Amino acid sequence: MRSFTYERATDARAAVAAVSRPGAKFISGGTNLLDLMKLEVERPSHLVDISRLPLRGIEELPDGGVRIGAQAANSDTAADVLVRSRYPVLSQALVAGASGQLRNKASIGGNLLQRTRCPYFYDTAADCNKREPSSGCSAIGGFNRIHAILGASGACIATHPSDMAVAMAVLGAHVELLGADGSARRVAVTDFHRLPGDTPHVETVLEPREMITGVVLPPPPPGRQLYRKVRDRASYEFALVSVAVIVATERGVISGARVAFGGVAHKPWRSVEAEAALIGRPAAMATYRVAAEAAMRGAVGQGQNDFKIELAVRTLCRTLADAIQGR
């Protein structure tokens, strides 16, 4: 039996100290980590449970933003009045994810750190550079219907599965981190996850023993927010493609636009190209199409997922049109 030890952290400083043990890992809701441990994909020797740290609060900030504690449950965050009123795109993204039971258990910090759902990552008999560096990538040339079309590398074509992070990307959220030495820092959520490059096993900019303590949302930008998730079945499935938008218009012209995609890359994919192609242009399907095609410039299919490129284009167009028309 692969034994591991377990401790429950009493405060944040103690947690980052405790995780300095070799082979130690944080555990929060455990909705992904425990599955991975059963499959021997993750093999920690020590678990530091941070789920009961006093990091569950959702509080309004003086500047009109909101800070969400890293241990707040996905379901509590989605239902929060502040979140629903100011950041509906975040609430929509959260409830689009997983199932009710999982959302009750999963935390905001853990959601950011969930691993890819590439089936080869979960199969210890398959090659996977993310699981076993330098072993190869079975998804390339294999079953890759759900894989990345943007930002992938010859080492890895996995996607980041979070819905929540896509909404956070358009909201300009920052991730609050507590370092092993007690120092705190903030990283933009769009800089938090890395592209795979040659090191797909390094998924974020987290330093060793750093812990997520919260997510800060700046005051919402003007405009309508909308999250749209496309999938094979009506619930309980990761996105084939998802889109988060915040878009504002003045007299039929787009005055503000933020666009991010999920299910297409190793990280939530904010598209400044699409945003640039929208702002100052008439709010019309032709504009959306140009913007969506700008977003997909450089997109590469792997065969089975080629359809995702056109699907992402169409999904963005529809989501922009719906947001602008208040649907």
Place this chain on the structure above:
Amino acid sequence: MVIGQALNRVDGPLKVAGRATYAYEHWDDGPPLYGFIVGATIGIGRITRIDTSRAERSPGVQLVMTHHDAPAQGSPDLSIPFEYWRAYPVLSSPDVHHYGEPVALVVATTFEQARAAAALVDLEYAGGSGSYDFAACVDQAYAPDNLIFGILPTDTAVGDLDAGFDSAPVRIDERYTTPYELSQPMEPHACLVVPDGEDLIVYVSTQIVDAARASIASTLRIDPERIHIITPYVGGGFGSKLRIHSETILAVFAARALRRPVKLALTRQQIFHLTGVRPTSSQRVRLGAQRDGRLVAIAHEVTMHTNRHSEYIEPTATTTRGLYAAPHRLTRTWLTPLDLPRGEDVRAPGEAPGLLAVESAMDELAHAVGMDPVELRIRNEPTVDPERGVPFSDRHLVDCLREGARRFDWERRPATPASVREGQWLVGYGMAAAIRGHFQAPTTGRVRLAADGTAAVQSDMTDIGTGTYTILTQVAADGLGLPPGRVRVELGRSEYPVSMGSGGSWGAANSSTAVHRACEALREKLVTTARNDARSALHGLDPAGAEFSGGRVSIGGVSEALSEIVARNHPEGVEAEGETLAMTDDPNYRDYALHTYGAHFAEVGVDADTAEIRLRRMLGVFSVGRVLNAKTARSQLIGGMIWGLGAALEEEAVVDPRSGAFVNRDLAQYMVPVHADAVEVDAVVLDGFDDKANVLGAKGLGELGICGAGAAVANAVFNATGVRVRDFPITLEKVLPGLPPMED
């Protein structure tokens, strides 16, 4: 009359309270050891080296077994028509025949120890080059010599298909493909084996007790009487538990070797490689018709995969044999040998994939001739079985079609495809016919009446979640005139009278008929006893007019409690057995064509931009003879319909053609419908009684719900979008290219 009522499941309270004990949950025999199977990580080849030393040194490990030290085993006896009774050798050679095949067994004190040690078994292989890609290997297909299930021919022909088809003014000639599918019951394949002297007590999740016993016995080459099967509750089977698999055989090996109880369950991931899979198929359907839609030719030619070493023929081409009238007919079956897990029965083997193809083709014909699809089917309704020429026993397909159309408001169907849009949704209606053969198999049931006036029904029949306990309670209650609360049903033990278990939708009719006959025999005994009993109020009365009701038997105006008759004459209780014949011994199967029927109606919305397909509502109307329990019948039919929905839109086990492994082997990636996919699904059963089927007039319905359900959904997708997808499942990327341009 209790039969037919929507009686709640008599085992329901036990199940919701967690007191119905499943195979893996038995603890009475002391702490068990736990087994874990090590599966091959190649698709074909040979083990060249196994080092078990690290695993053996791992904490808690009691045994590591490989082909080097597995006991000698019997081979499958191919003369046994139903393969579930045949031997199932495991770890019998260093050869690997498919990905995931067991190459070692680890047994340890805890499950976690066994699983961890399993990862420490070092294996080296000499890999061969396997054939895993069905489409690339169809040219290697062969025509099988064997009958399907030992009874059905693989190929049939009537008239001159080619001439008939060529002369038809309207011709549909299309190819449809269906994917690998797996049963994936909620309870995994699991067992606990307890050695008891030279005997073995086997708690196992299985559909047919007698087959489990026979398969274990012939694998071990021991007397079947030494094996005692116990399976009171089974958490779904859908064909995948018709036979026992490697988990049971390996647990038996370990329990015998260690003289300890051993538990073994497959993980969800292992189920994908270590049970049976519905073969992938490529089906060519040819329909030749007059311009009025009347068929003159119908051909159904199917090529499917089979494991190279374990031939399985799904009766897919048989689907059209009794469905529609046409003078020129052909059905044909080929098998493409691959190095993949073996094919086995998955719910409605044959009809489920077959009707996806044929009922899609009928929709194409309706479109081609400009006919309402319901009317097209009615126009082709046969008066006698179109292949065999014998009458139907009790055919109400047209009634199902008309009643379904009425209830569904079918006349609201858009006659032109892609013509209705509601907001983002392209809306379409589709329908399909359902047909499924009704089978019968030898089954014995025993009914015992105790001196307290309660009855016990005993059979080795299983309840796989279908409601067997409940319907047999109802049958015995009516059979003896007892309230249902005074009937106790005991199932799933090999010391009980032998049944053919649950499978092929025959369990309900087989076992109900046997129990009904047992009740008849018991009634006969009781009235005879009373007549000859000087102390009975019924002494000397003519038993011909005896009536059983309320726990009493009455003749003329005189009555006596059953309990009194039994207490006086049989204080130990009195019992009788009843039987159901094999269909081969029942002349009705020679003289009539016996089927169940139905009609499915579906309304879907297809997202005009993303091609996401969502069911809006679905209705099935069925004819199954007499219904034994309205509630369990409806539940089964709805479950089948939802599976059909999944087969149409979601379900597919994907093979990696480089390794021969199923890639998407968990229920997050092997997609089946969730509740949100099936919000409004209803099933209606027409009143009926098929007097050619059996004395109760009842036929099986467990598989009928899935038959044709997927085709109704597929046809609705066509009606909504004008896009015809012939490669199942209909995932959005197959529809996306045919969508209209986007609108503001």
